[in-house]
Amino acid sequence: MGVRRWIVRLTPYLLLAPGMLWLFVFYVYPSVQMFISSFWSGTLETGFTFSFDNWTTYSDALERYQPQFLRSLVYGGAATIVCFLIAYPLAYTIAFRGGRYKNLLLFLVIAPFFTSFLLRTQSWKIILGDDGILFGPLKDLGFLPPEFRVLATPAAVVAGIAYNFLPFMTLPIYVSLEKIDVRLVEAAKDLYAGPWRPGGTIAGAVLGGLVGAVLGGALSYPILPLAVAGAILGLVIGTFLISESFLRVVLPLSLPGVFAGSLLTFIPAMGDFVNAELLGGSPQTRMIGNVIQSRFLDNNDYPTAAALSFILMAAILAMVAIYARILGTEELTSAR
Amino acid sequence: MSAADPEFTEETMSEQRRSPAAPAHSEITRRRFIQGTGLVGVTAFLTACGTSGTGTATSSPAATPGASGEPSVAPTDAAPQSPSAGLNFANWPLYIDTDDEDETKHKTLEDFTAMYGTVVEYSEVINDNEEFFGTIRPALQGGQDSGWDLVVLTDWMAARLIRLGWVETFDLANMPNKVANLQDVYKGVDFDPTDDHHAPWQSGMTGLGYDSAVTGDLSSLEALWTDDPRWTGKVTFLTEMRDTIGLTLLKLGKDPSQATEADADEAVAEIQTALDAGIIRAFTGNEYAEDMVAGNVVLAMAWSGDVIAKQAEKETLVWQLPDEGAMLWTDNMLIPKGAQNKYTAELFIDFVYDPAIAAQIAAWVNYVTPVKGAQEVLAAEDPDLAESPLIFPSDEVLSKVKIFKSLTEEEETYFNDEFSVVTGN
Numbered sequence: 001m002g003v004r005r006w007i008v009r010l011t012p013y014l015l016l017a018p019g020m021l022w023l024f025v026f027y028v029y030p031s032v033q034m035f036i037s038s039f040w041s042g043t044l045e046t047g048f049t050f051s052f053d054n055w056t057t058y059s060d061a062l063e064r065y066q067p068q069f070l071r072s073l074v075y076g077g078a079a080t081i082v083c084f085l086i087a088y089p090l091a092y093t094i095a096f097r098g099g100r101y102k103n104l105l106l107f108l109v110i111a112p113f114f115t116s117f118l119l120r121t122q123s124w125k126i127i128l129g130d131d132g133i134l135f136g137p138l139k140d141l142g143f144l145p146p147e148f149r150v151l152a153t154p155a156a157v158v159a160g161i162a163y164n165f166l167p168f169m170t171l172p173i174y175v176s177l178e179k180i181d182v183r184l185v186e187a188a189k190d191l192y193a194g195p196w197r198p199g200g201t202i203a204g205a206v207l208g209g210l211v212g213a214v215l216g217g218a219l220s221y222p223i224l225p226l227a228v229a230g231a232i233l234g235l236v237i238g239t240f241l242i243s244e245s246f247l248r249v250v251l252p253l254s255l256p257g258v259f260a261g262s263l264l265t266f267i268p269a270m271g272d273f274v275n276a277e278l279l280g281g282s283p284q285t286r287m288i289g290n291v292i293q294s295r296f297l298d299n300n301d302y303p304t305a306a307a308l309s310f311i312l313m314a315a316i317l318a319m320v321a322i323y324a325r326i327l328g329t330e331e332l333t334s335a336r
Numbered sequence: 337m338s339a340a341d342p343e344f345t346e347e348t349m350s351e352q353r354r355s356p357a358a359p360a361h362s363e364i365t366r367r368r369f370i371q372g373t374g375l376v377g378v379t380a381f382l383t384a385c386g387t388s389g390t391g392t393a394t395s396s397p398a399a400t401p402g403a404s405g406e407p408s409v410a411p412t413d414a415a416p417q418s419p420s421a422g423l424n425f426a427n428w429p430l431y432i433d434t435d436d437e438d439e440t441k442h443k444t445l446e447d448f449t450a451m452y453g454t455v456v457e458y459s460e461v462i463n464d465n466e467e468f469f470g471t472i473r474p475a476l477q478g479g480q481d482s483g484w485d486l487v488v489l490t491d492w493m494a495a496r497l498i499r500l501g502w503v504e505t506f507d508l509a510n511m512p513n514k515v516a517n518l519q520d521v522y523k524g525v526d527f528d529p530t531d532d533h534h535a536p537w538q539s540g541m542t543g544l545g546y547d548s549a550v551t552g553d554l555s556s557l558e559a560l561w562t563d564d565p566r567w568t569g570k571v572t573f574l575t576e577m578r579d580t581i582g583l584t585l586l587k588l589g590k591d592p593s594q595a596t597e598a599d600a601d602e603a604v605a606e607i608q609t610a611l612d613a614g615i616i617r618a619f620t621g622n623e624y625a626e627d628m629v630a631g632n633v634v635l636a637m638a639w640s641g642d643v644i645a646k647q648a649e650k651e652t653l654v655w656q657l658p659d660e661g662a663m664l665w666t667d668n669m670l671i672p673k674g675a676q677n678k679y680t681a682e683l684f685i686d687f688v689y690d691p692a693i694a695a696q697i698a699a700w701v702n703y704v705t706p707v708k709g710a711q712e713v714l715a716a717e718d719p720d721l722a723e724s725p726l727i728f729p730s731d732e733v734l735s736k737v738k739i740f741k742s743l744t745e746e747e748e749t750y751f752n753d754e755f756s757v758v759t760g761n
Contacts, residue, residue: 043745043749044469044470044473046745047477067760068760125630126630129630129631129632130570130630130631130632131630131631131632132630146565147565147568147569149569149632151632152569152617152618152632280618281572281617281618281619281620281623282616282617282618282619283611283616283619283758283759283760284611284760286760286761290760290761291760291761294756294761295761297464297466297467297470298464298466298467298575298761299466299752299756299761300466300469300470
C-alpha cells in the first residue's frame with residue numbers, strides 16, 4: 001500500500017514529465033545558452049569570451065534598434081486589429097449561422113495551412129505585384145496612379161502577417177462563441193434587448209474612426225480619410241448590426257476567445273520576419289525579427305542577436321501582463 | 337587598373353548564385369527557410385551527404401585508406417598518390433554545367449569519374465559565405481576534418497580561411513594545368529601570393545541591370561540616384577556590402593580597391609540620400625532578378641549572370657557595365673585543412689583547368705572563366721558564346737572593373753556596421 005501511495009503521489013509528475021522534458025530541452029536549455037551568449041564579446045573568427053561587463057550589448061542594441069522594435073510593435077498590433085476585424089464576423093457567422101456547413105466552413109478556415117506558409121506568402125507577392133493581377137488592371141483603368149504600390153510598404157507586411165495568422169484569431173473566437181447558449185440571447189430579447197440605438201451608432205462611429213486612424217498611422221497612409229471611412233463604416237455597423245443582446249450577452253461571453261486569439265496572433269506577429277522579408281525588403285519595413293535573423297545568420301553577431309531576443313521576450317511578457325490585467329485572465333483560467 | 341590589381345578580394349553575393357537556366361525564384365525562400373527553421377534539417381542533410389560520400393568505393397582503381405570513413409590519417413603527409421574513391425565537393429547552387437533533363441547529372445563530374453574513377457559527391461550547400469563558414473568553423477577550429485575535400489568561397493572569405501591557416505597548401509606538382517592556364521590577372525593576389533592555397537572557380541561582375549522597355553538605355557550609375565518617375569520606388573540595391581558600397585564609391589568617383597573608412601561613411605551617406613528620396617525600394621539578394629521579370633523592379637544593382645539568365649523570360653532586360661566602372665568578384669576553390677582526399681581534390685582542380693572542361697562549365701554558368709584557352713575551345717563549338725563579354729571580358733572591360741579592397745578584420749567590422757545602418761540590419 002506504501003507503493004500505491006507513492007504511485008498516486010508521483011502520477012502528476014510522471015504526467016508532467018514529457019512536457020517538462022520537452023520544455024527543458026527546447027526552451028530552457030537554449031534560453032540559458034542564449035543568455036550566456038548575450039554576454040559574449042568577440043567575433044566568430046577570433047572566438048568569443050564571456051564577461052558580465054558586456055551587459056552594454058543590451059543597451060547598445062536597444063538604442064540602435066529602437067525603430068525596428070517600435071515597428072514590430074506597430075505592425076504586430078495593426079495585424080492583430082485587422083485579424084480581429086476579419087475573424088470576429090467570420091467566427092460569428094460560422095458559430096451561429098453555419099448550420100450544417102459548420103464543419104466545412106471551419107475546414108476552409110484552416111485549409112490554407114495545408115499549403116506551405118512560404119508558398120502562400122510568395123503568392124501574395126504575385127497578387128500584390130506592382131503591375132500584377134490586382135493593381136495592373138486598376139492602373140490601366142486609371143483608378144490608381146501608375147506609381148502606386150503596396151509591395152515593399154508597411155501595408156504589404158501587415159497584410160501578410162494578418163493573412164498568415166488569421167486562423168489563430170478565428171478559431172479561439174469561434175470556440176468561445178460556439179459554447180454560448182442561444183437561450184441566453186433569447187432571454188435577453190425577452191427582457192427587451194433590442195437594437196442598440198443611438199448608443200451603437202455613436203460607439204460604432206467613434207470606434208470605427210479610431211481604428212481607421214490607428215491603421216492609417218501604422219501603415220503610413222493618410223490618417224484623416226481612413227478615420228472618416230472607418231467612422232462611416234463603424235456607424236453603419238453600429239446602427240444596423242449590433243443589437244443590445246449582442247452587446248450584453250454574446251460579446252462579453254466571447255471575450256476569452258478574443259483574449260486568447262489576440263495573444264496567439266500578436267506574440268508571433270511581433271517576432272515575425274518572413275513577411276517583412278518577402279513582402280517588404282525595404283529598410284523602412286524591417287522588423288526586429290529581421291534584425292535578429294540577420295545578426296545571427298548573416299553577421300554572426302551572436303551577442304547582439306541574443307540580447308535582442310531577450311529584450312523582445314521581455315517586452316512581450318510585459319505587454320501581455322498589462323493586457324491580461326486589463327482584460328482579465330480569470331475568464332480564461334476559471335474554466336467556466 | 338584593378339583587374340591586374342593584386343588585391344583580389346572583391347566579394348560576390350554571399351546570397352545566391354546566379355546562372356543561366358537558374359530560376360532565381362526559390363533562392364531567398366530556400367535560404368531563409370533553412371535558416372529560419374531547419375538547422376536540424378541542414379545538419380541531417382549534411383550528414384546524409386557525408387555518408388553517401390563514403391559509400392562509393394567500388395569504381396575506384398585503388399580505394400585509399402582516407403576515402404572510406406576511417407579515422408583521418410594526417411592527410412597532408414600521408415596522402416596516397418592515387419585518386420580516392422570519392423570526393424566531397426561543396427559548391428553554390430547552379431554553379432556547374434547541369435544536364436537539361438536531369439539536374440543531378442553534371443557532365444564535368446562524369447568526365448572526371450571517367451578519367452580517374454573518382455565519384456564526386458557534389459553538394460550545392462553553399463548559399464552564403466558567412467553561413468557556410470559557420471558550418472565548417474567548429475571542425476576546422478578544433479583541428480578536425482570539415483567533411484569537405486573541396487569548397488568554393490568568395491575572395492574575402494577565401495582570404496579569411498587562408499589567414500586562419502584553415503586550408504591545405506596545394507602540391508603544385510599535381511596541377512600542371514592550373515599552373516599553366518590560370519589567367520595572369522588572377523596571379524599573385526595579396527592573400528595568396530604564391531597561388532598555392534586557392535584556385536579561382538569563376539568570376540562575375542556587379543553593374544547596372546535594367547528593363548530597357550521602361551527605363552530606356554542607361555549607362556551611368558547616376559541613374560540609381562536619380563528621382564525619375566519611371567523608376568523611383570522600383571530600384572533595388574544589393575545586401576552584399578562589397579557590391580553596394582563598391583558601386584556607390586565608383587559613382588562618387590572613388591576607387592573601391594583603395595576604400596578607406598572615411599569612404600565607407602561617405603558611401604553610406606550617399607546611399608541614405610537615395611533611400612530618403614524614396615528611390616530605393618529594397619535591398620535584396622538575388623531575388624531582384626525575379627522581381628525584374630515581374631516588373632516590380634526596373635533598375636537594380638545586378639550580377640551579370642543573373643540578368644543574362646533572366647533574358648530568356650524577359651528580353652528587354654539588360655546588364656550594363658556602367659561608365660563609372662563595375663565591381664569584379666571571384667569565387668575560389670579551396671581544400672579545407674585536414675581534407676580526407678587532398679590529392680584527389682588537387683587532381684580535380686587541375687582537371688577543371690583543362691580548357692575544354694573550363695569551356696564546358698563557362699558555357700553553362702555564363703560567368704567569367706579564369707582559364708586560358710577556354711575561349712579558343714568555345715570558339716570552335718559556339719562562336720557566339722565565345723564572343724560574350726560576360727564570359728570573356730575584353731581588356732577594355734577589364735580596365736573598368738574594380739576589385740574591392742582586401743579588408744582587415746577590423747575594417748570589415750567597421751564597413752559592415754556602417755552598411756547595416758542603411759540596410760536596417
